[in-house]
Amino acid sequence: MKNLKFIISYDGTAYSGFQTQPGGNTIQDKLEDTIFKLTGESVKVISSGRTDAGVHARRQVINFITNSVIPVERWCLALNTRLPKDIVALSAEEAPLTFHSRKSAKRKTYCYAVRVARFPNVFQRKFEFHHYTPLHIEAMREALECLIGEHDFTSFCTVRTDKEIRVRTIYEARIEVEPDAMSDDTKAGSLRVMITGSGFLYNMVRIIVGTLFQIGEGKRDSSDMRRILEACDRSQAGPTAEANGLTLWNVEY
Amino acid sequence: MKNLKFIISYDGTAYSGFQTQPGGNTIQDKLEDTIFKLTGESVKVISSGRTDAGVHARRQVINFITNSVIPVERWCLALNTRLPKDIVALSAEEAPLTFHSRKSAKRKTYCYAVRVARFPNVFQRKFEFHHYTPLHIEAMREALECLIGEHDFTSFCTVRTDKEIRVRTIYEARIEVEPDAMSDDTKAGSLRVMITGSGFLYNMVRIIVGTLFQIGEGKRDSSDMRRILEACDRSQAGPTAEANGLTLWNVEY
Numbered sequence: 001m002k003n004l005k006f007i008i009s010y011d012g013t014a015y016s017g018f019q020t021q022p023g024g025n026t027i028q029d030k031l032e033d034t035i036f037k038l039t040g041e042s043v044k045v046i047s048s049g050r051t052d053a054g055v056h057a058r059r060q061v062i063n064f065i066t067n068s069v070i071p072v073e074r075w076c077l078a079l080n081t082r083l084p085k086d087i088v089a090l091s092a093e094e095a096p097l098t099f100h101s102r103k104s105a106k107r108k109t110y111c112y113a114v115r116v117a118r119f120p121n122v123f124q125r126k127f128e129f130h131h132y133t134p135l136h137i138e139a140m141r142e143a144l145e146c147l148i149g150e151h152d153f154t155s156f157c158t159v160r161t162d163k164e165i166r167v168r169t170i171y172e173a174r175i176e177v178e179p180d181a182m183s184d185d186t187k188a189g190s191l192r193v194m195i196t197g198s199g200f201l202y203n204m205v206r207i208i209v210g211t212l213f214q215i216g217e218g219k220r221d222s223s224d225m226r227r228i229l230e231a232c233d234r235s236q237a238g239p240t241a242e243a244n245g246l247t248l249w250n251v252e253y
Numbered sequence: 254m255k256n257l258k259f260i261i262s263y264d265g266t267a268y269s270g271f272q273t274q275p276g277g278n279t280i281q282d283k284l285e286d287t288i289f290k291l292t293g294e295s296v297k298v299i300s301s302g303r304t305d306a307g308v309h310a311r312r313q314v315i316n317f318i319t320n321s322v323i324p325v326e327r328w329c330l331a332l333n334t335r336l337p338k339d340i341v342a343l344s345a346e347e348a349p350l351t352f353h354s355r356k357s358a359k360r361k362t363y364c365y366a367v368r369v370a371r372f373p374n375v376f377q378r379k380f381e382f383h384h385y386t387p388l389h390i391e392a393m394r395e396a397l398e399c400l401i402g403e404h405d406f407t408s409f410c411t412v413r414t415d416k417e418i419r420v421r422t423i424y425e426a427r428i429e430v431e432p433d434a435m436s437d438d439t440k441a442g443s444l445r446v447m448i449t450g451s452g453f454l455y456n457m458v459r460i461i462v463g464t465l466f467q468i469g470e471g472k473r474d475s476s477d478m479r480r481i482l483e484a485c486d487r488s489q490a491g492p493t494a495e496a497n498g499l500t501l502w503n504v505e506y
Contacts, residue, residue: 119342
């Protein structure tokens with residue numbers, strides 16, 4: 001009996017999220033079906049956390065228990081030749097039996113990518129949100145600062161249950177800006193909102209980004225972010241930003 | 254009567270190339286259909302050159318003659334709201350009636366993108382060729398040098414007609430290398446073969462790249478490139494590299 005740990009990447013565009021669903025069109029279903037075809041075993045794939053429909057992963061971590069005799073160094077190629085082309089296993093290793101992708105995770109980083117330009121970049125269109133009008137980046141950066149540290153993030157959480165503990169720690173939150181060489185529009189560019197935390201509530205990054213957009217558009221002041229955080233009230237924050245811009249960037253153990 | 258010149262971008266994955274075909278699934282057909290819906294006019298869209306099935310364009314140039322009264326600054330948005338999402342008009346301007354996208358073009362640049370790694374990058378998989386094994390970049394760079402200048406490129410041309418003039422000038426040919434931050438494989442990276450010339454024969458860039466791969470894999474010596482060029486014989490060169498890695502990068506007038 002072995003506990004295998006993988007780093008996987010996926011383009012989430014075509015899927016109903018990570019977690020298994022009756023319809024079956026999820027990353028977990030594709031992985032479990034492929035492992036079944038490969039080994040005849042019905043395993044349960046554990047991930048560092050579910051990602052929503054349309055959300056991507058650059059380096060998601062998964063693990064599962066197997067009795068298969070396939071050597072660990074053969075697993076990635078064996079999976080990749082059978083998986084759909086929008087899911088790729090990047091590396092595999094044997095982990096202690098106590099390793100659990102979700103429970104063992106220490107830090108997770110999400111990236112929300114935004115293209116700011118009149119028109120979308122056709123090559124990145126599935127992985128970045130297209131924002132037509134300019135954004136005030138400095139105001140967005142100021143707003144992000146108050147999120148660093150341990151807080152109750154209820155204002156940035158789509159409520160699923162009242163009993164949930166909504167305290168999380170944000171270690172780092174920053175905005176990277178790159179000009180866009182493709183466009184004649186000198187104001188065109190790409191933003192990456194990078195947020196690293198102990199864990200994230202349901203829709204947390206997308207609601208933070210939806211609120212950041214309102215600040216970047218001048219509809220709210222950067223100081224509103226602190227007020228919204230302290231209110232512990234979802235209705236105070238901005239809308240949930242679209243899924244396609246979000247990528248689970250990295251998971252640390 | 255106006256001659257409108259556009260810079261357009263497209264993800265060529267889903268199309269049978271630029272040039273119109275009876276089946277209709279081409280970039281030209283999509284553009285002409287969209288212009289018809291917008292203006293009621295049946296125009297003929299001229300491009301700087303056809304691109305093959307599966308080949309992309311970052312900055313393709315097109316023009317057409319129209320009697321439409323739509324102001325030039327409204328055209329891009331009008332087209333983009335009606336075009337499929339994998340074709341985007343980036344800019345529009347009125348050109349002299351004598352302007353012809355193909356005949357007026359002075360220099361064209363193509364980019365052939367290659368991912369060198371054990372596994373593909375899921376986010377770039379449609380726009381780069383996946384090469385499983387390491388490539389000897391310096392040998393490939395040496396081989397490219399002899400192509401600079403005016404030459405008969407018959408060896409790098411899929412023959413369509415014997416009467417064709419196969420002399421072209423290559424102004425620049427270089428390989429850009431970027432390490433891949435996503436992978437744990439330290440040898441993983443992306444290559445871009447960038448070639449600028451007066452014009453290109455049918456499949457010319459893809460045959461040059463197919464030959465470069467053989468040199469990079471050590472199957473041929475870098476000095477073979479000159480011998481192949483001088484032979485003026487298609488059978489001496491390597492295979493035609495796959496379409497998905499090729500992008501028409503820029504056109505200069």
